[in-house]
Amino acid sequence: MVPAEVDALAGVSLVIAALLGAVGGLLAVSRVDHRPAMIAAAGASTATAIAGIALVAGPAVAVRAGSVLGYDLFDLRFDALSGLFLVALGAVGCAASIYGLGYHEAGRSRFETLAYIVFIASLGLVFGSTSAVSFLFAWELMSISSAVLVLGPRPGRPVVRAGYVYVAMTHLATAAIAIAFAAVSAASGSTAFADWHRASTSLAGPARDLVFLLLLVGFGTKAGMIPLHVWLPRAHPIAPAHVSALMSGVMIKAGIYGLIRFAIEALGGGPSWWGVLVLALGAVSAILGVLYALAEHDLKRLLAFHSVENIGIILLGVGVALLGLSAGAPTLVVLGVAAALFHTLNHALFKGLLFLGAGAVQEASGTRDLNRLGGLARAMPLTALAFGIGAAAISGLPPLNGFASEWLTFQGLLSTGGSVALDPITRFAGYLAVGALALTAALAVACFVKATGMTFLALPRTPGAQRAREVGRSMRAAMAGLALACVGVGLGAGPIGSVLAGVARGLGSGIAPVGSLQPTVAPPTLGAYDPAILGLAGACVGVAILAVSMAGAAAARRAPTWTCGILPDPAFEYTATSYSKPLRLFFDPILRPDRELHVELHEGTPFPRRVTYRSEVDHLIESRVYGPAHRASIGLSQLVRRLQQGTLQLYLAYSVVALVILLLLARR
Amino acid sequence: MTPEPLLPGVMLTVIQLGFGLAVAPLLQGVMKRFKARLQYRRGASIWQPYWDLAKWWAKTPVESETASPLTAAAPIIVLTATIVAVLLIPIVALRAPLDGHGDLLVVLGVLALARFVLALAALDSGSAFGGMGSSREVAIATLVEPGVLLSLAVVVAGAGTTDLGRIASHGVAAGSAALAPPLLLAAIAFGIVAIAETGHEPVDNPDTHLELTMIHEGMLLEASGRQLALLTYAAQLKLVVVAGLFAAVFLPMGAAADLTVAGVALGLGVAFVKLMAAALALGMLDAGMAKLRIMALPGLLGLSSLLALTALAAQLWLPA
Numbered sequence: 011m012v013p014a015e016v017d018a019l020a021g022v023s024l025v026i027a028a029l030l031g032a033v034g035g036l037l038a039v040s041r042v043d044h045r046p047a048m049i050a051a052a053g054a055s056t057a058t059a060i061a062g063i064a065l066v067a068g069p070a071v072a073v074r075a076g077s078v079l080g081y082d083l084f085d086l087r088f089d090a091l092s093g094l095f096l097v098a099l100g101a102v103g104c105a106a107s108i109y110g111l112g113y114h115e116a117g118r119s120r121f122e123t124l125a126y127i128v129f130i131a132s133l134g135l136v137f138g139s140t141s142a143v144s145f146l147f148a149w150e151l152m153s154i155s156s157a158v159l160v161l162g163p164r165p166g167r168p169v170v171r172a173g174y175v176y177v178a179m180t181h182l183a184t185a186a187i188a189i190a191f192a193a194v195s196a197a198s199g200s201t202a203f204a205d206w207h208r209a210s211t212s213l214a215g216p217a218r219d220l221v222f223l224l225l226l227v228g229f230g231t232k233a234g235m236i237p238l239h240v241w242l243p244r245a246h247p248i249a250p251a252h253v254s255a256l257m258s259g260v261m262i263k264a265g266i267y268g269l270i271r272f273a274i275e276a277l278g279g280g281p282s283w284w285g286v287l288v289l290a291l292g293a294v295s296a297i298l299g300v301l302y303a304l305a306e307h308d309l310k311r312l313l314a315f316h317s318v319e320n321i322g323i324i325l326l327g328v329g330v331a332l333l334g335l336s337a338g339a340p341t342l343v344v345l346g347v348a349a350a351l352f353h354t355l356n357h358a359l360f361k362g363l364l365f366l367g368a369g370a371v372q373e374a375s376g377t378r379d380l381n382r383l384g385g386l387a388r389a390m391p392l393t394a395l396a397f398g399i400g401a402a403a404i405s406g407l408p409p410l411n412g413f414a415s416e417w418l419t420f421q422g423l424l425s426t427g428g429s430v431a432l433d434p435i436t437r438f439a440g441y442l443a444v445g446a447l448a449l450t451a452a453l454a455v456a457c458f459v460k461a462t463g464m465t466f467l468a469l470p471r472t473p474g475a476q477r478a479r480e481v482g483r484s485m486r487a488a489m490a491g492l493a494l495a496c497v498g499v500g501l502g503a504g505p506i507g508s509v510l511a512g513v514a515r516g517l518g519s520g521i522a523p524v525g526s527l528q529p530t531v532a533p534p535t536l537g538a539y540d541p542a543i544l545g546l547a548g549a550c551v552g553v554a555i556l557a558v559s560m561a562g563a564a565a566a567r568r569a570p571t572w573t574c575g576i577l578p579d580p581a582f583e584y585t586a587t588s589y590s591k592p593l594r595l596f597f598d599p600i601l602r603p604d605r606e607l608h609v610e611l612h613e614g615t616p617f618p619r620r621v622t623y624r625s626e627v628d629h630l631i632e633s634r635v636y637g638p639a640h641r642a643s644i645g646l647s648q649l650v651r652r653l654q655q656g657t658l659q660l661y662l663a664y665s666v667v668a669l670v671i672l673l674l675l676a677r678r
Numbered sequence: 679m680t681p682e683p684l685l686p687g688v689m690l691t692v693i694q695l696g697f698g699l700a701v702a703p704l705l706q707g708v709m710k711r712f713k714a715r716l717q718y719r720r721g722a723s724i725w726q727p728y729w730d731l732a733k734w735w736a737k738t739p740v741e742s743e744t745a746s747p748l749t750a751a752a753p754i755i756v757l758t759a760t761i762v763a764v765l766l767i768p769i770v771a772l773r774a775p776l777d778g779h780g781d782l783l784v785v786l787g788v789l790a791l792a793r794f795v796l797a798l799a800a801l802d803s804g805s806a807f808g809g810m811g812s813s814r815e816v817a818i819a820t821l822v823e824p825g826v827l828l829s830l831a832v833v834v835a836g837a838g839t840t841d842l843g844r845i846a847s848h849g850v851a852a853g854s855a856a857l858a859p860p861l862l863l864a865a866i867a868f869g870i871v872a873i874a875e876t877g878h879e880p881v882d883n884p885d886t887h888l889e890l891t892m893i894h895e896g897m898l899l900e901a902s903g904r905q906l907a908l909l910t911y912a913a914q915l916k917l918v919v920v921a922g923l924f925a926a927v928f929l930p931m932g933a934a935a936d937l938t939v940a941g942v943a944l945g946l947g948v949a950f951v952k953l954m955a956a957a958l959a960l961g962m963l964d965a966g967m968a969k970l971r972i973m974a975l976p977g978l979l980g981l982s983s984l985l986a987l988t989a990l991a992a993q994l995w996l997p998a
Contacts, residue, residue, distance in 0.1 A: 384804075385744065387746040387748070388746060391747075394746070398798075402791070402794060405790070405794055406787065406790070407787060407790055407791040407794055408784060408787040408788055408791060413787050417783050417784070417787070420783050420827075421783075421840070424831060424834050424835075424840065427831065427834075427835060427990070428834070428835050428838060434994040434995055437994055438990065438991060438994055441828065441831055441835075441987070441990045442987070444827055444828060444831050445824040445827065445828045445983060445986075445987070446824075447827075448823045448824040448826070448827035448828070449820060449823060449824045451790070451823060452790070452816075452819045452820040452822070452823035452824075453820050455790055455793065455794050455797075455816055455819065456816035456817060456819070456820055458794075459794060459797045459798050459801070459812065459816050460816075462798060463797075463798050463801035463802075463812070464801075466746070467746060467748070467798070467801045467802045467804070468744055468801055468802065468803065468804030469744050469804045535840075536781070536834065536838070536839050536840040536841070537780075537781025537782070537783065537839055537840030537841040538778050538779060538780060538781055538841060539779075539780055539781065539783070539784050540778070540779040540780060543776070543779045544762060544776065544779055544780055544784065547762060547765065547776060547779075548758055548759070548762050551758045551761045551762060552754055552755070552758040555754050555757055555758060555761075555908070556754055559753075559754065559904050559908060563904060564738040564739075564903075565738075566738070566739040566740065566741040566750070566903070567738055567739070567740045567741070568740075568741055568742075568743050568745075569740050569741070569742070569743065570742070570743050571742040571743070571744060571803040571804050571805045571900060572805065572899075572900070573805065573806070578743075578744070578804060578805075580804070582804065582805070582806050583801075583804045583805075583806065583809060584801065584806060584808075584809025584810065584812075584813060588809070588813070589809060589812075589813045590813070591813070592813060592814055592817035592818075592972060593816075593817045593820065595973060596817060596820070596821065596973075596975075596976050
């Protein structure tokens with residue numbers, strides 16, 4: 011290892027993280043008990059988070075090692091942008107690892123524990139790689155190790171099918187990225203990212219647009235952007251909760267990292283349709299993601315669709331930044347990138363928390379089906395509180411962190427609409443995105459009232475939910491830590507926003523007009539949001555109301571819920587399916603709900619013996635795009651199979667024909 | 679965010695908060711009385727909401743056996759959020775008591791927090807009516823929110839800021855130019871969703887006693903004693919917030935430009951008149967309209983978003 015430029019804290023923390031990671035890997039292989047490895051992983055993650063914080067505000071750290079055929083497998087340079095993603099990785103990685111100490115699905119096999127350690131390490135490498143080979147190596151390591159974790163030790167048939175979709179989509183992503191990298195490397199004459207902004211001048215016209223589209227497909231697939239999201243709702247329900255937390259909290263953000271690093275920093279943006287396209291994809295991902303989540307009653311699938319939604323919100327920020335680059339409006343670039351980065355960090359925290367909460371619910375009650383849960387708040391008060399905080403944060407409610415970044419995104423979109431540098435159609439697109447984000451936020455509130463209420467409130471709907479007990483100490487500690495982080499980042503949004511605006515201003519030389527690094531200047535918003543002061547004001551008001559309402563109050567009398575004269579029964583409660591019914595009907599043209607009601611009567615009476623109800627929504631993109639594509643590819647393979655006759659002579663003939671064609675082409 | 683002299687800021691907070699808290703039940707009383715008179719009934723006294731609050735305050739609350747601590751916490755959070763919203767809106771003067779600490783997006787966020795907590799608490803008792811009210815409340819909010827934001831975006835586009843104090847000052851400075859067609863359209867758009875946001879006909883019936891048609895009242899069905907008093911008070915205060923927001927954005931004339939005694943006194947009087955006008959308008963709607971079927975709401979509330987988008991398009995393409 012040859013350290014080139016080193017900031018003491020960041021450098022030392024990164025070395026400690028690497029060493030602890032290596033120790034963790036060794037422990038994972040050598041011990042049957044997964045816990046020592048998990049403790050090492052938690053330590054490595056903590057060191058990563060510290061390094062990330064040092065990097066966001068300080069100078070970059072570069073390391074180079076592992077030379078193969080003249081290319082460095084580990085060609086690393088961690089700068090402020092890497093630092094932000096390292097903070098997210100460290101925070102979620104630490105919580106997930108501590109959670110894994112007490113979680114039954116963690117450490118199912120030594121191989122899996124090793125894959126878990128490799129997964130965290132590869133994420134760190136992705137965020138730090140500074141040349142194409144190193145990046146793709148880390149990227150594949152990340153994809154493969156996560157696939158191992160999704161599939162688990164002894165996958166059944168449905169799991170294998172879901173895992174296959176994940177692996178296939180991941181390969182599509184890598185292929186698109188590799189082609190884009192090859193094109194940019196050829197244009198700039200270097201595989202080092204530092205040289206790639208040169209390509210922004212030598213790459214032009216359709217080739218440049220094509221590179222952007224390839225990057226969008228590659229990184230968009232990893233991020234779970236609609237229409238490339240199909241792997242997400244399949245992979246998450248089968249992965250263990252702590253892996254889901256990392257995958258949804260951090261890994262899909264690698265797609266966002268790629269878009270910011272390459273489309274914004276290296277290419278320096280492009281024509282305004284790039285920005286409009288990203289805005290449109292973001293809006294569609296946000297709205298469809300949350301609508302499908304609403305129709306869902308499997309808690310983890312619901313959360314997976316919310317990842318699609320939140321990636322959409324982050325993409326709105328990226329779109330604003332791209333529009334800013336196209337029009338030479340630095341305020342939009344700073345606002346857009348800061349909003350995207352802030353929501354990336356926040357989504358890592360609250361989605362990590364929610365997936366850990368979902369794992370705790372499943373561990374305690376044996377089910378993830380919202381229609382079979384209920385009443386868990388009494389047995390699991392801390393899980394309920396932590397999940398509730400995560401739910402409020404993801405719903406974008408002040409004073410939690412989700413509101414701060416959605417607020418910044420709104421600021422970016424409203425500034426886009428008001429920017430005189432852009433043409434009216436683009437500005438109108440900005441306003442359409444404002445409406446889309448408002449709709450998304452309101453739908454998210456609806457969905458998380460449903461998810462939280464159906465899981466934790468009222469009476470348990472099944473014996474499994476009835477028997478639920480609070481989960482172990484390490485799992486509670488992990489959830490409490492992330493919940494506190496959501497509150498803390500929410501209240502500290504002011505200074506954090508300023509630091510992130512500094513990261514945006516410091517993004518490479520690709521966007522020189524953005525200005526020099528000024529880490530303490532707030533993003534150029536149209537208004538103010540000061541959560542610390544508002545939180546203080548709210549706390550004063552709340553305490554006053556509490557004091558007044560406590561004074562001389564009689565203790566509440568407990569009585570059964572009024573159910574028109576009969577005893578309360580869980581069957582009277584609204585279920586997740588009934589709760590989202592008005593919304594399924596409002597959004598009928600998109601969701602196309604399909605319901606089936608089947609009533610069996612007692613012989614000769616009007617009284618039902620058995621009622622079965624089934625309700626499903628149509629996932630338009632799967633039924634209209636992937637279905638036909640799937641059938642077409644099978645048809646094509648059938649055609650191609652006719653070429654395969656099994657005779658050697660025929661194959662030799664193919665080779666001769668191919669050679670002749672190639673020679674003819676080469677002669678020209 | 680100019681540095682502010684401490685005393686006027688604190689004085690404004692006390693005056694505006696006191697005004698809002700004092701007048702909120704009266705607005706409901708006047709509204710109900712007006713509605714009754716329009717329906718050829720005599721109606722209760724305009725002070726009745728105060729007596730109701732006092733009555734509930736003195737009663738022992740009855741909590742559901744299935745209730746979690748959320749049932750006790752929710753009324754306090756909901757009222758706190760609504761009061762913070764009151765403090766963020768320039769009602770009496772051209773600057774809010776918490777001026778420079780939160781813009782109009784924050785007001786909407788705080789109201790969403792109140793809705794989230796209330797809708798969640800409505801599920802706590804396991805009553806089907808609570809679930810029904812909660813489910814409808816959050817569903818209708820998804821239709822309201824885009825309309826609110828887009829109609830406010832028209833104003834933001836005009837004033838170039840999301841800060842409510844600066845928007846109000848801009849509106850006063852613009853004078854009659856504030857009646858430009860895009861702003862009128864935006865005001866209509868905001869008015870439509872404001873009806874839904876405050877829970878009035880034709881979206882919700884605030885006086886219904888039929889559980890199956892309740893939305894907001896359905897969520898309060900299991901609340902009693904001081905919890906009911908706090909939640910009802912928060913709902914009354916929400917009218918001050920929504921009408922105050924409308925006035926600050928579309929009709930800021932008359933609010934105190936600087937914090938002199940005469941200016942603030944005039945501002946108080948004007949604010950009282952504006953809020954009363956809003957209460958009378960809602961009372962008229964309540965008396966004159968029937969509740970729409972829930973499936974007809976997307977048409978009505980979607981109209982608001984469309985009007986606001988039309989206003990935005992007009993602002994972008996039509997010469998000023």
